[in-house]
Amino acid sequence: MRVKDTLSLWVGGAAGDGIAAAGEALLKTFSRSGLHAYSYTSYQSVIRGGHVLLQMAAGSSKRLCVPDFPDLLVALNQDSLDREAKDASLGILYDKGRFTLPRQGLKPGCRDLGLPVSELAKEPLMQNSVAVGAAVRLAGLGFETLSALLQETFRGKSPEVREANLAAAKAGYDHAGKAFGSLGVRLPSGGPRRMVMSGNQAIALGALAAGCRFYSAYPMTPASSIMHWFAPRASRYGLVFKQAEDEIAAVNMAIGAAHAGARAMTATSGGGFALMSEAVGLAGMTETPLVIVEVQRGGPSTGLPTKTEQSDLFQVLGASQGDYPKAVLAPATVEEAFAFAALSFNIAEECQMPVLLVSDLNLSEHHETVGGLSLQVPITRGPYAAPGEDFRRYAVTDSGVSPRAVPGQKGLEFTACSDEHDERGDTISDVRCDPVQRTRMMDKRMRKLRTAAAMLPPTALEGPQDAELTLVCWGSTYPLLRHLMERLNEGGRERVNLLCLRSLWPFPWREVSDILYSSKKTLAVEGSAGAQLCRLIRQETGYYIPHRSLKYDGEPFYPGSTLAAIEAALGHG
Amino acid sequence: MRVKDTLSLWVGGAAGDGIAAAGEALLKTFSRSGLHAYSYTSYQSVIRGGHVLLQMAAGSSKRLCVPDFPDLLVALNQDSLDREAKDASLGILYDKGRFTLPRQGLKPGCRDLGLPVSELAKEPLMQNSVAVGAAVRLAGLGFETLSALLQETFRGKSPEVREANLAAAKAGYDHAGKAFGSLGVRLPSGGPRRMVMSGNQAIALGALAAGCRFYSAYPMTPASSIMHWFAPRASRYGLVFKQAEDEIAAVNMAIGAAHAGARAMTATSGGGFALMSEAVGLAGMTETPLVIVEVQRGGPSTGLPTKTEQSDLFQVLGASQGDYPKAVLAPATVEEAFAFAALSFNIAEECQMPVLLVSDLNLSEHHETVGGLSLQVPITRGPYAAPGEDFRRYAVTDSGVSPRAVPGQKGLEFTACSDEHDERGDTISDVRCDPVQRTRMMDKRMRKLRTAAAMLPPTALEGPQDAELTLVCWGSTYPLLRHLMERLNEGGRERVNLLCLRSLWPFPWREVSDILYSSKKTLAVEGSAGAQLCRLIRQETGYYIPHRSLKYDGEPFYPGSTLAAIEAALGHG
Amino acid sequence: MAERTNPKDWKSGVSPDWCPGCGDHGVLNSLQKACSGLGLAAKDVLVVSGIGCSSNLPGFFRSYGFHSLHGRAIPVATGAKLANPALNVIVTGGDGDGYGIGMGHFLHAARRNLDLTYIVMDNQVYGLTTGQASATTCMGVKTRSTPEGVIERPINPLLLALSAGATFVARAYSMEPNDMVEVFKAAISHKGFSLVDCFSPCVTWNKLNTYEWFKSRVAKLDGASHDRTDLAAAMRKALEEDPFPLGVLYERLDVPTYESLDPTLRKHGAVAGLPLGLSPEEQEELLESFL
Amino acid sequence: MAERTNPKDWKSGVSPDWCPGCGDHGVLNSLQKACSGLGLAAKDVLVVSGIGCSSNLPGFFRSYGFHSLHGRAIPVATGAKLANPALNVIVTGGDGDGYGIGMGHFLHAARRNLDLTYIVMDNQVYGLTTGQASATTCMGVKTRSTPEGVIERPINPLLLALSAGATFVARAYSMEPNDMVEVFKAAISHKGFSLVDCFSPCVTWNKLNTYEWFKSRVAKLDGASHDRTDLAAAMRKALEEDPFPLGVLYERLDVPTYESLDPTLRKHGAVAGLPLGLSPEEQEELLESFL
């Protein structure tokens, strides 16, 4: 039997069973052992009782994604055994004193790894530590990394609790070695320690690196973790964090802060964004730099608050009445989440417009190992007026961008106005109405789209130029498709290539047209019943994507079913 | 000289000069004389002082639109003389005691029709009555109709005021006869009296005819006139009208009323709709019948509150997060405003979804003569559950529509829920989460789009099948294009035909594709800098409209410049 | 009336998924008892909520319900009540839902005096979104959104309701279920807008305002010494914090309800049930008006 | 400071387009006098408004300004103040803007006690949209939206502000410009959230609350007999309607401002002016935290 050098691992249980903590311990044990790892949790918005499933993969290569099946299942309650035992291929860890492994339906060769938790730990609650210890042993890793990690994790607790958990983990580790032997897995540890990050953390980190000075928000899953990351760090890094009374206040506060000269951001999910949308137009009209993060979840309406989806694209593109310039960016990886967040501030300030950074629950909430992030990001702020000139805040320019002024500067006083206004900012919507001037001001603002287009992340085809099938996607679906593409093209085959849309507005119609009109066949893989990405592409290029794999059940795309969809599209005449 | 049988007439002055009243007197004199008439006012949102221009056309045929130039100008202040005198072709009425007609720049043949108001009326304020009397005389109409109308208009005032105004009008009428003779105009009066209506009044009337029982709204130009029409009629016709504290409350109140079984509507403009958007998704998810009217004005943001535009299409289509079924209708005439409003309630109830009726300031606020309205409109309400069954409010059906229940019915208690839910309405977003069920419920709801499609107004080409150029438009632009098409095709020529989009969602892609892909050349005429209609058409059909006449200066399309755009497109290779 | 008498009849098929020990269990039970005690019929009750742990209540309650948007329960309830004033419309929700994002609707409803019963499960925290500060979280409390402590003074919902013109204002506590039932019955029976602010501890996210904490900090209002028709006295009571008075602080009976003043409802009654379509006379007079 | 002394210096190039006789002219003049009287510099003043006739004020006032969305002036002002607490942030608007659609923001700002000066031109009607009822329109008044008369009781903005925790609450009247200037000066000088509700008649759409009507209905508050630090006394005064007391009803000095408590502002001062980019040490410690 060949030794496996990757491991997929599920932890199942109820919300409140401590799955997040167990997952973090495992993830960090892997990452600190120099491995790559990826973990995604299906969770619920009810605090206790809902079923939670953490799905993890670890190995030496970065190209990892949510696994279809676990090699190893850690079941923290009976429900998890009943639901997930049938999916495990190598073995199942559980407290055999309290739970019963179903005899039927197990995969051939899957081993019963029941743990005598009551013998190994002081209380049943420590089953997590026991199981984590055992899992680390079965992954073929040493105990030291886990041990150090648990020391840290329980630093805030009493010495008794810390020691008891450490002992439980050690007991689990040793028991697994003695009682279970090897599962034929040995993860290739020993590389440098790696960072672990979620998409939302990366967004927050990118914002901080870019000099974000003001963050206002209202709690909403799955955007709240940005708030949770900022809140305890705000005073350390010179960011004012304000929890607002609602999303309308949150976005308007950010606009006020930006008007006062601070780089400002807010974040929310679909329902909150709906409430913010009027103010997106305000930022557009007053030419106020603003970054808004929209983390999509299952819709419509309250929908599936803790499930993933990609169906807010039209809401974001259509936000607010009238025509005004804005940029829409969609990172596809955690690293891009970081980089695009930082870039968003430059676009917002250089173009003096709202920039919408669109993520999805899967991208924002899953954790993975990342590397190569530099926090020394480029910062460019666009033109500022020099005092003493004949100041026209909204001077008509070729680029559409006019020199800014910030309250506190002498001699540059002006009023930003949501009504149509002239170059000085004085309103021309009423008595001084002037259709010619109005058209000039509209054209000036809309010209900024050209300026923004030049700053957007590039749009390019990945994989072999002449593949049989071009996959089209955005957001969190990308890493999976990239992975599948590599699998399908193994051995130098040119079956599949991949177009991931990262710049959504202004739309890169030239690049996308070039790619799609020279493709042989296209398959869109997107998380929207309305195929919103397909529609946007057709809107801007005329190209109709005939094959579509649309998923809107709240779960991410999984390798197996996605592969089947790709094979089907490949098979089609 | 041939006698003119149509008259274009402008009334210019400041807001507060009583232009609306003068305009109404003239319009109704024409309509009651059996003529067709059309009038549009360019006004401002500041109450006094802003320049206001009422533009009217009257004649024997219905196909009328905003005139480029006035035959007759009624100038109520000096500003109006300075601005508009140069545009008049036949003559200019003004108070020669207070204002001075510029000598230069008048059109050849245009007559100075200065009125000695101080001699003809007791006070300068009565210049309006004097001028209206004179204009009626110059239009070749008798005094009786105007006299009866003024009696009505001043019914609420003191007998002195009434008599003084009547006398002033008569004096103006007589003076014009004596001093000015004929302008060569004789409007062909004598037909049956015609109704005069604005687009917003037609929408309100259509809603009332359809049995709308609840109207909640927050004031916003140019939607407020729906409120102003309903408010004094509500108790008479069994409609509860509630002014809400904001638009969010307005739309959610309407949803509550609909849940309780009342046909319910709200209306607003772009900024208010942005605030409502979250609730549009709520109606979609809870399958609550709801009609929302969105009357577009100049954007973005507060923009041009009293000016017309057609740039809220993407906001309406993209409203709220996630995918859910909705219908979007856009009337193009006052008669359609009436009919579509009534139809909206049937679609909303038969499909249990939000229906968005999109208008624009020009359509909603201009007045014109209408005929042939029957207030006996078809009313269909979709399936209701019978008590006693095993009730599943959201039963999965082929049509996607499930039988409704209404609070107060025994044995059919259920909870509408914005979270994803099962057929009974019990939430499945949390503990009882179920991806298969979720997909079924999404598919069920989305199937209603098919049901709605069958109820939408037809989409068809008007004019000669094989014309050289196909014009594409929506909303208020239609009557003008229809008029120009007839002019261009005079003498049996087949230069131009016309596609007006009235059903915007679900999009009639088959019809539109058939028409556009068999057209020779296409020109879109739309009031949006972003060419939103062109984009929508391409999104749903792939068809790219190469020629575009886009206007976003707040003014409606005028015949002259639009004709030039058409000729240019016709001229293009 | 008096059709249902067993509180169990007011249970829906779905059992509450609140955390064990959550105060909301007690509020639900009390509401079921109050409705059965008043002899209401489920078909005539509409419970409207927003979004939050507390706002899940309608799903566990057997009657008509509407589990709407975060912060928007009051407007939805307003529309339903105006369409059919015969319904008993009860609004349930949380402090975040009602006093945070929903503050404007709440106070406008109070001044409007529509006959709604507003029951707020005030746990002084955002429960469902895992523990951020709400409008009633105390100064200094560390939450996930205020790791260095809350620096905004909490609102006093009773005082605000009184100032906005609410005609019935009360406070209850989920550890005093019998009193809560009585307060709910009085609130539902009251003709006009009634607020019942319920201390309903979140055992998961609020580590300050626990059952232990409340034990010494609540006391039943002395009905004999307190004149519940006196606004000034009610305001003084609303300001008391040590202990917090439980019971009905204020009830004013001389303010007509909104629905009793609405010209349409006065003339036609519940419009939701009216037949649709205009009569020939109505059609004619309407068309005539445009001539 | 003390740079500008002439009220004319506070006029922008645009002359007000309010109706002749509109109360807002007086408010604008008084604000210009107050700012010049306080010796403020235009560069350090930011006037934020919503949408309405009254909200057009910043366009006529020479300083930094933000004429934002209907109902959203307070949040915009909040963000600006938090980004740069050195600015004098004055919020101006109407009763519709602030007490109708903006009610929630208004009261949350009051409890927050950010150092904002909120000047409401309360004309008891929606002026710009041509005369619908507002949250302060009196019962029974016929407006375009209430042809049979208003049937909701008006809110009492002073009482609500007091109940929400505002630390400065005053009323002024545009026909008493000298007093108004003094009240504005006190409000701007106050450290914390201050509300000045200004009777500012709409001569075009409000036919009840006219200058004539107010004449016998307002009276200057007697500073000697009224203790402006006493909340209960202030609430009593706020409830008086015949006559309406003009002047400062309440001022409390012992509540720290929000910005003085915010951990970031305490440490860094105005963040709007901080250089961007993380130091090498900060970069390292942040990266380290993810290992």
Ligand SMILES: Cc1ncc(C[n+]2csc(CCOP(=O)(O)OP(=O)(O)O)c2C)c(N)n1
């Ligand atoms: C528009 C919108 N914003 C934010 C949310 C996220 N959200 C759901 S519940 C909630 C707060 C719940 O607090 P509360 O009303 O006090 O209820 P509790 O859970 O404490 O009972 C929030 C912010 C949402 N669903 N919709």
Ligand SMILES: Cc1ncc(C[n+]2csc(CCOP(=O)(O)OP(=O)(O)O)c2C)c(N)n1
């Ligand atoms: C979201 C939104 N809703 C409605 C409007 C329309 N609107 C403009 S001003 C106004 C009310 C103005 O009343 P108030 O604030 O009292 O100001 P006033 O004109 O009386 O000074 C309304 C409803 C708007 N601009 N935006």
Ligand code: SF4
């Ligand atoms: S999290 Fe708090 S409010 Fe929510 S159910 Fe649990 S205890 Fe109750």
Ligand code: SF4
């Ligand atoms: S309409 Fe009223 S509020 Fe507006 S400017 Fe005129 S008088 Fe002032």
Ligand SMILES: [Mg+2]
């Ligand atoms: Mg709460």
Ligand SMILES: [Mg+2]
């Ligand atoms: Mg007002």
